[in-house]
Amino acid sequence: MNIPQHVAIILDGNGRWAKSKGMPRNYGHVRGAKNLEKICRDAYDIGIKYLTVYLFSTENWKRSREEVDGLMKLFRSYTKTCIKTARENNMKVRVLGDPTALADDLQESLKELVESSKNNTGLNFNLAINYGSRDEIVRAIRQLSQDCVDGAVKPEDITEDLFSAYLDTREIPDPDLLIRTSGELRLSNYLLWQLAYSEFYFTEVPWPAFNKEELLKAIEKYNGRERRYGGVKGE
Numbered sequence: 752m753n754i755p756q757h758v759a760i761i762l763d764g765n766g767r768w769a770k771s772k773g774m775p776r777n778y779g780h781v782r783g784a785k786n787l788e789k790i791c792r793d794a795y796d797i798g799i800k801y802l803t804v805y806l807f808s809t810e811n812w813k814r815s816r817e818e819v820d821g822l823m824k825l826f827r828s829y830t831k832t833c834i835k836t837a838r839e840n841n842m843k844v845r846v847l848g849d850p851t852a853l854a855d856d857l858q859e860s861l862k863e864l865v866e867s868s869k870n871n872t873g874l875n876f877n878l879a880i881n882y883g884s885r886d887e888i889v890r891a892i893r894q895l896s897q898d899c900v901d902g903a904v905k906p907e908d909i910t911e912d913l914f915s916a917y918l919d920t921r922e923i924p925d926p927d928l929l930i931r932t933s934g935e936l937r938l939s940n941y942l943l944w945q946l947a948y949s950e951f952y953f954t955e956v957p958w959p960a961f962n963k964e965e966l967l968k969a970i971e972k973y974n975g976r977e978r979r980y981g982g983v984k985g986e
C-alpha cells in the first residue's frame with residue numbers, strides 16, 4: 752500500500768459524539784484528546800511521516816465561554832502530556848497558528864513542547880491551535896511586506912516557494928491526504944494554501960470513535976485515487 756507522507760485531519764464531532772451519549776460537549780473534547788494520543792502512535796506504526804491536526808480554529812472563540820475555558824484547560828493538560836509522549840515516542844512537535852491570543856502559561860508550555868522535541872526523528876506532529884488559514888496568510892503577507900519595505904526581498908523575487916516559507920507550515924511538505932471526521936463537507940479555514948492538490952476523505956465517524964481501522968480505510972481509499980496535478984491520465 753502507498754502510504755501518504757503527510758496526513759492532515761480536521762478532528763470534528765466531539766460535541767455531537769458526547770451529546771449522543773447524554774454527556775456534556777466538554778466530555779467529548781476530553782475523549783477526543785485521548786484519541787489523539789492513540790492516533791499518533793497508529794500513524795507512526797502505519798508509516799505516516801507528518802500528521803497535522805486541527806485543535807482550535809480562529810473562529811472557535813465564538814463558542815460559549817464555558818466550552819472555550821474547558822478547551823483551554825484541556826490544551827494545558829494535553830500539552831504537558833505531549834511533552835512526555837513526544838519524548839517516549841520520538842515525535843517532533845510543531846505548532847501552527849497564532850499563539851499570542853493564548854494564555855501566557857499555555858504559550859510557555861507549547862514553546863517547551865516544541866523546543867524539547869525539536870531533535871526527535873520520529874513522527875512530525877503538528878498542532879494547529881488558534882489556527883485559521885486566512886489569518887496565517889495575512890500574517891505571512893504582513894511579514895513579507897515588511898521584508899520588502901526593509902529591502903530584504905524584492906517584489907519580483909516573490910515566488911510560490913518563497914511565499915510558502917512565510918507560512919506556519921514552512922519546512923512541512925503539503926498534505927497528501929486530508930481527513931475530516933463527523934460528516935461535514937467543508938474546510939473550515941484549514942490549510943487553504945497547503946491543500947491545493949491534496950486528496951480529500953470525509954467520514955461520518957465522529958472524532959472520538961475514529962481509530963486505526965478507520966485511518967487505514969482512509970488510506971485504502973487514497974490508494975484508489977489517481978493524483979493528477981493538472982496532467983492527463985497515464986502520463
Ligand code: IPE
Nearest residue numbers: 762763764765766767768806
Ligand atoms: C471538534 O469537535 C473539536 C473542536 C472544534 C474544538 P466539535 O466541538 O466541533 O464537535 P461538533 O462538531 O460540535 O460535534
Ligand code: IPE
Nearest residue numbers: 761762763805806807808939
Ligand atoms: C473546525 O471544526 C475546527 C476544528 C476542528 C478545530 P468546527 O466544528 O469548528 O467547524 P465548523 O464550525 O463546523 O465549520
Ligand code: MG
Nearest residue numbers: 763764765766
Ligand atoms: Mg464541529
